[in-house]
Amino acid sequence: MTTPSPELVLASTSPRRQELLRDAGYAFRIVAPDPNAESGVCSSCGPVELVREYALRKGTDVAQKLLAGERETEIVLLAADTVAECQGQILGKPADEEHARRMLQLMRGRQHRVLTGLCLWHLPATGGAAAPIVEVVVTTLKMDAIEDAGIEDYLETGGWEGKAGAFGYQDRLGWIHIEEGSESNVVGLPMERVQQLLTAAQVFTSPRG
Numbered sequence: 001m002t003t004p005s006p007e008l009v010l011a012s013t014s015p016r017r018q019e020l021l022r023d024a025g026y027a028f029r030i031v032a033p034d035p036n037a038e039s040g041v042c043s044s045c046g047p048v049e050l051v052r053e054y055a056l057r058k059g060t061d062v063a064q065k066l067l068a069g070e071r072e073t074e075i076v077l078l079a080a081d082t083v084a085e086c087q088g089q090i091l092g093k094p095a096d097e098e099h100a101r102r103m104l105q106l107m108r109g110r111q112h113r114v115l116t117g118l119c120l121w122h123l124p125a126t127g128g129a130a131a132p133i134v135e136v137v138v139t140t141l142k143m144d145a146i147e148d149a150g151i152e153d154y155l156e157t158g159g160w161e162g163k164a165g166a167f168g169y170q171d172r173l174g175w176i177h178i179e180e181g182s183e184s185n186v187v188g189l190p191m192e193r194v195q196q197l198l199t200a201a202q203v204f205t206s207p208r209g
Contacts (some may be wrong), residue, residue, distance in 0.1 A: 084165030139181030
């Protein structure tokens, strides 16, 4: 008898993460972490520690929900958190347009990094859970020295909303360039590493119809 594959659960409501997984051929369901899972992290944490902690907190929150309920199959839980970092400043999602403007002005003409914390957690059908795998993937980018007018044009599009660092690389902006690392990581999930982790966890892509 063939052992059924684990169910993949994504602990994120991010449309971009969902799209990346779907485009790769994965079937999954979404269980959103509580917004409070992202509160109370030490403000002195560096970007690596920050995304690692946020990913683990999101994963822990959703794992507790899943472990408290009934389940007939084993689950592989995937949680993630992404920030940008430039000149030592951590750049999460902008609070408003002015905040986004300051982020873009900081990054223009400079190298910066996008970091994603990953938390992969195996939840057996019965019993407890194994220790989570928590990793951080980094992509290095550089933004052209764009003029204020270029920043204002982008802000007017609203493309900055809800995106770490106030930009959406998936929008194919001509003034942001990857120097090293995963392109999909900038969007929200480093799919090269995610696929390796999911394959090791016996979660495979679905045949395309």
